[in-house]
Amino acid sequence: MRIAIEAQRLFRPRKHGMEVVTLELIRAMQDLEPSDEIRIFIKDDKDDNCLYNKNNVTVTKTKSYPYPIWEQYLLPSKVKTFDPDILHCTSNTGPLFPGVKTILTLHDIIYLESLNFKGTTYQNFGNIYRRLVVPRVVANAKKIITVSEFEKEKIVKRLNIPDEKISVVYNAKSKNFKPIEDQVKLDEFKTRHVLPDDFILFLGNTAPKKNTPAMIKAYCDYLEKSGDSPLKMVVLDLDENVLKSILEKTGFSKYRYHFILPGYIGADEMPLIYNLAKIYVYPSLRESFGLPIIEAMACNTPVITSNTSSMPEVAGKAARLIDPYKPETITDALLDLAKNKEKREELKSLGLKRSSFFSWENAASQMLTHYHELIN
Known part of the structure; x- marks a missing residue:
């Protein structure tokens, strides 16, 4: 298989929840050494050493554009040159017209449940953008992944999608998180x-x-x-x-x-x-x-x-x-x-x-299985 993975903000210096999850998942995939060809598409930023080309997993840096422009226009055009079997969008949203089968990781739908403007300007804009885009991306995606049974139930009810279309892959912690004796x-x-x-x-x-x-x-x-x-x-x-x-x-x-x-x-x-x-x-x-x-x-x-x-x-x-x-x-x-x-x-x-119940190796293995099931 040829697998494209969107990881737009992975190189930004101050990583938060979704970027940390995506980074650990990709690193675990690299360690599994899959026979598939995997290409990661990431917007250029300062922390471009956090992920390296390894085995069959390669990194493609793209120009830096505002979030909607990058996701809706630049990403589909770059993915097209790779000609993948599947595109995995990792962080709640994706292109409306990807031109390829899509699997979406939908971490949460909080922005669909209520909308207020108590956050920062960046947070408020992101919530409005996702509110407009996510329902259509979910409808077009072939598979939805979320991170807990609680969130799965919320998504199924709110977006009225079949239960079999969505699966849970738990997040995990990096191996660096452990008791330190030094x-x-x-x-x-x-x-x-x-x-x-x-x-x-x-x-x-x-x-x-x-x-x-x-x-x-x-x-x-x-x-x-x-x-x-x-x-x-x-x-x-x-x-x-x-x-x-x-x-x-x-x-x-x-x-x-x-x-x-x-x-x-x-x-x-x-x-x-x-x-x-x-x-x-x-x-x-x-x-x-x-x-x-x-x-x-x-x-x-x-x-x-x-x-x-x-x-x-x-x-x-x-x-x-x-x-x-x-x-x-x-x-x-x-x-x-x-x-x-x-x-x-x-x-x-x-x-x-x-x-110890939450392992990135297990999460990566499950994700690769979902990729293959979607193509077969």
């Missing part, structure tokens, strides 16, 4: 980012579903109730002005210096900060999977996460579940785990076992 390496990272010995870790994405204001309020309530020596909170990828605004609105400006803002931490160094964290909190309102849950678990870090959408499916019984719509439940979980070493150790053990 104390020198951990200490160097901690010193470089001015981190305390013990802290609570939170990823401060400002997308509304990430629930950042509620998390900050819950942590401040924890500070009010924790007594002496409370844990500080490390919030990644959150702007100083955003934090100050949330603290002012909630009346907790006095606690600004209990927050540490290291900025963006690349995927290669995320295992270090997970290993250093005493507790990891992932209180999203809605997720199709929730990759950081199993990444933190694999690094032997106890996890607090939400009891909504896919998160219980992913976490199993290996995390402390909270109601993300009730910040007081986050506060209670922080108070409990911060003081209870026995519970933290129990979650660590359960988390390591749970995270």
